[in-house]
Amino acid sequence: MNPVARIILIVVYSILGLAATGRATVQIMEKFSEAPVAYTVSAISAVLYVVIAVALWRGWERVALVGSSLELAGVLLVGTLGYLDADLWPDETVWTGYGSGYGWVPLLLPLVALYFLLKGRQRRAATNL
Template sequence: MSTPPRPRMTGIGRVLVIVYAIMALAATGRSFVQIVQRFDEAPLAYTLSAVSAVVYIVATLALVFAGRRGWYLVAWVAIVFELVGVLVVGTLSLAVPELFAHDSVWSWFGRGYVFVPLVLPFLGLWWLVTHRPAASVPVTAAAEARS
């Protein structure tokens, strides 16, 4: 008899999804206000805020549904994109600060969000590695393994 799959959204997994959802809301709100009120002042920074909002929304949904077909891969892509974005934008904001006259979610490695954008993708990747979806084993193969 096979063991039932362990639930994905318990404990730290649930906290991780909640933090991603909060970041999605915060980045969406920030980018909306920035784009509506002052887009002409810093189009690059404000566009990057909107991109980060989309990434956080996709990552949140992908983590929630990561046990379903295809969503696990979407979670990987979104979180790796997030990590690369934070590292590239954070590095550029230090090296070429005139590109980011106004802060974006990922500028200065997420300083405006207490560096949560820098830490979050590492936690997300750790979660994905430690909570891979169970591979489906055909019934006949499982029966043969027991005999």
């Protein structure tokens, strides 16, 4: 993986992980009974962001690849379900509206991460031929 892209991804995932952790903590501690599914999704996204950041930092590309894939699937699922039935999410999650509350970073970030992870994997495969 490109070292500059790796560092940028680690920084962005770390910041998003901190933001999502803070949001989920406040939501769960103050009003969990109002929207338990939404707040659990926020907590899951926070854990996923931290795991991906650590995986990128430690060079665990397979973990980062799986995590980014799960993140993208989660963003697409939560975003789509929210548009199909707004009552499913009585309060926002990090992934509501495809991450619109976070400037669509939750939608774009896994795409960028997957691009660089897969590109690095292809480059290594080509040099091993």
